[in-house]
Every structure is written in C-alpha cells, then in structure tokens.
Amino acid sequence: MPIVTDVFSGIVFVLGLIFGSFLNVVGYRVPRGESIVRPRSRCPRCEQPLAFYELIPVLSWLCLRGTCRTCNAPISVRYPIVELVTASLFAATVLNGMRPAEVLATCVFWMLMSAVTVTDLTAMRVPNILSLPGAVAVFVLVVASGLQTWSVSLLGALTGFAVMFGIHLLSGGNLGLGDVKLYLLIGAILGPIGAIESVMAASVLASLTGISMRLAGILPPRTYIPFVPYIFAGTILVYFFGSSAWQWYLTSVLHLSA
Ligand SMILES: [Zn+2]
Incomplete structure (x- = not known):
C-alpha cells in the first residue's frame, strides 16, 4: 500500500517538524533549569514574546530571514535544522517499513x-x-x-x-x-x-x-x-x-x- 505509506509518512513529517520545534525549546531550557511550558518562546535579546506566526517550524525562520521581527537579532539556523532533521528522521523511519x-x-x-x-x-x-x-x-x-x-x-x-x-x-x-x-x-x-x-x-x-x-x-x-x-x-x-x-x-x- 504505497499511497497509504506516502500519506502516513507525510503526516509523520509534519508531526516531526512540530516535535522538532518543541525539542529546540526543551534542549535550550532543560540544562538551564527553566520550565519547558512557561513562559512562551521569546527573542533571547529583546525578550519580545513570539507571535503564533513566528512559531511555525522552518517557515517562520525562512520568512523572517533568520532574524527577530522586533530587534533584528540573528536567530540561530540551529532551529530550522533541528526541526528538519527530526521531521526527516520520522518520515524515513516510516518509509523504512516498520510496524x-x-x-x-x-x-x-x-x-x-x-x-x-x-x-x-x-x-x-x-x-x-x-x-x-x-x-x-x-x-x-x-x-x-x-x-x-x-x-x-x-x-x-x-x-x-x-x-x-x-x-x-x-x-x-x-x-x-x-x-x-x-x-x-x-x-x-x-x-x-x-x-x-x-x-x-x-x-x-x-x-x-x-x-x-x-x-x-x-x-x-x-x-x-x-x-x-x-x-x-x-x-x-x-x-x-x-x-x-x-x-x-x-x-x-x-x-x-x-
Ligand atoms: Zn528580538
């Protein structure tokens, strides 16, 4: 059932982007002893909370050309890379034909x-x-x-x-x-x-x-x-x-x- 697998891997890819976005937060906050739920994500320099359209995996980073909307501070390319790597691994795992x-x-x-x-x-x-x-x-x-x-x-x-x-x-x-x-x-x-x-x-x-x-x-x-x-x-x-x-x-x- 290749079409079912393709659709499933596509869904899993999008899930991977969302999880990847969350993992960026986890990976940054856990070693600093901060909560992973609050406060909302904000710019590390001007501390402006991010709007919902700035939290879309990969796309937000691309649209804002890797900078903060408010203060223009550079936002690390690590964010979209972690999202894409997580998503690609999710999809590749599905396509690997496992249960x-x-x-x-x-x-x-x-x-x-x-x-x-x-x-x-x-x-x-x-x-x-x-x-x-x-x-x-x-x-x-x-x-x-x-x-x-x-x-x-x-x-x-x-x-x-x-x-x-x-x-x-x-x-x-x-x-x-x-x-x-x-x-x-x-x-x-x-x-x-x-x-x-x-x-x-x-x-x-x-x-x-x-x-x-x-x-x-x-x-x-x-x-x-x-x-x-x-x-x-x-x-x-x-x-x-x-x-x-x-x-x-x-x-x-x-x-x-x-
Ligand atoms: Zn900023």
Missing part, C-alpha cells in the same frame, strides 16, 4: 537525540535528566515493540556505555561522562554491534571535521567541540545503513562472502 510500535519506539529515540544535540550545542552538556530516564524509556519501548530482544537491548546499552567509558578514561576526561551515558540509549536500540559501529562512525566524522577545521585555521586551540552532533550523525548512518555498510566492507574490502 507502528517500532516506529513509535524509534521516533522517541530520535526525539531524545535531537534534544541532547541542542543541549550539547547550547550548554555544552548532556543532562542526566534527559539521558537516564531516556535510556529506560528507549529500552522499554524497543523491547515492547519487538525491535530488539531484551537481552540484545541490555547488552547493547552496556556495551555502548563500556566502550565510551573506556574512551573517557583514555581521553583523560576530554570526552565527557554525558556522552558516555548517552550510549545507554543508543546501545539499547542499536544492540552491541550497532553501538560499537556508532562510536566508530561518530569518531571518524568528528576527526574528519576537526582535521579540516584545523587545516582551514578556523579551530582555535583548546576549544570545546560538541561531540553529540557527530554521535547523532554516526547513529543515523548506522541505523539506516549499518548492515549494508558491513556487508560492503566484508565482501568488497575483506573479500569474504556472506
């Missing part, structure tokens, strides 16, 4: 990842209040929906945590414990092999970006580089392409037949 319960479990996972990407970008940390209950929620949903068995999910969470904790120790604490705890939920959905692949993918993406920025001279020494965006990107790659990438590596690089 509704699996879609729900996966979309809750994407929402948590979007929120902690914002907290890392704006406050340089991953709050426990998102990662720890998030890990429990993802574990319960993943197992209840049948996406993973409880043993694979639990082993994934523990493997992800252990690998990242090892990197935390080796890095002398440069890799924060917030990033380590985030792997409890990533491992819970990807399983142990996926968790390790995600760490590898994130490290490769972050290294390539770091090296390019250093070569271009736009990365001052001893600056904080948020790692969660790379973890998110690596996890997306593994989630959608993990098994085919492995297949390609085993057959084309190692010349092993599967």
Whole structure:
C-alpha cells in the first residue's frame, strides 16, 4: 500500500517538524533549569514574546530571514535544522517499513537525540535528566515493540556505555561522562554491534571535521567541540545503513562472502 505509506509518512513529517520545534525549546531550557511550558518562546535579546506566526517550524525562520521581527537579532539556523532533521528522521523511519510500535519506539529515540544535540550545542552538556530516564524509556519501548530482544537491548546499552567509558578514561576526561551515558540509549536500540559501529562512525566524522577545521585555521586551540552532533550523525548512518555498510566492507574490502 504505497499511497497509504506516502500519506502516513507525510503526516509523520509534519508531526516531526512540530516535535522538532518543541525539542529546540526543551534542549535550550532543560540544562538551564527553566520550565519547558512557561513562559512562551521569546527573542533571547529583546525578550519580545513570539507571535503564533513566528512559531511555525522552518517557515517562520525562512520568512523572517533568520532574524527577530522586533530587534533584528540573528536567530540561530540551529532551529530550522533541528526541526528538519527530526521531521526527516520520522518520515524515513516510516518509509523504512516498520510496524507502528517500532516506529513509535524509534521516533522517541530520535526525539531524545535531537534534544541532547541542542543541549550539547547550547550548554555544552548532556543532562542526566534527559539521558537516564531516556535510556529506560528507549529500552522499554524497543523491547515492547519487538525491535530488539531484551537481552540484545541490555547488552547493547552496556556495551555502548563500556566502550565510551573506556574512551573517557583514555581521553583523560576530554570526552565527557554525558556522552558516555548517552550510549545507554543508543546501545539499547542499536544492540552491541550497532553501538560499537556508532562510536566508530561518530569518531571518524568528528576527526574528519576537526582535521579540516584545523587545516582551514578556523579551530582555535583548546576549544570545546560538541561531540553529540557527530554521535547523532554516526547513529543515523548506522541505523539506516549499518548492515549494508558491513556487508560492503566484508565482501568488497575483506573479500569474504556472506
Ligand atoms: Zn528580538
């Protein structure tokens, strides 16, 4: 039923935009200890509350050309990007051909990842209040929906945590414990092999970006580089392409037949 799937993924895309907009608020306010319901969203510079037509995901940002209507302060491009990424992940998850319960479990996972990407970008940390209950929620949903068995999910969470904790120790604490705890939920959905692949993918993406920025001279020494965006990107790659990438590596690089 391709038409039904197309309509459903379109609806889910719009839902993803709306949730993405909310996650921008969650990600900004939670690490600052602010309420996520009140007050209404306002311009960070002139504190003018935003009108309803300024709260339309992506479109408002585009129409106002990324500036505040009242004081012309620039509004970060992070807002529409988080909305579009969340919406695209929702739609891609539906098109991946999963059952509704699996879609729900996966979309809750994407929402948590979007929120902690914002907290890392704006406050340089991953709050426990998102990662720890998030890990429990993802574990319960993943197992209840049948996406993973409880043993694979639990082993994934523990493997992800252990690998990242090892990197935390080796890095002398440069890799924060917030990033380590985030792997409890990533491992819970990807399983142990996926968790390790995600760490590898994130490290490769972050290294390539770091090296390019250093070569271009736009990365001052001893600056904080948020790692969660790379973890998110690596996890997306593994989630959608993990098994085919492995297949390609085993057959084309190692010349092993599967
Ligand atoms: Zn303003």
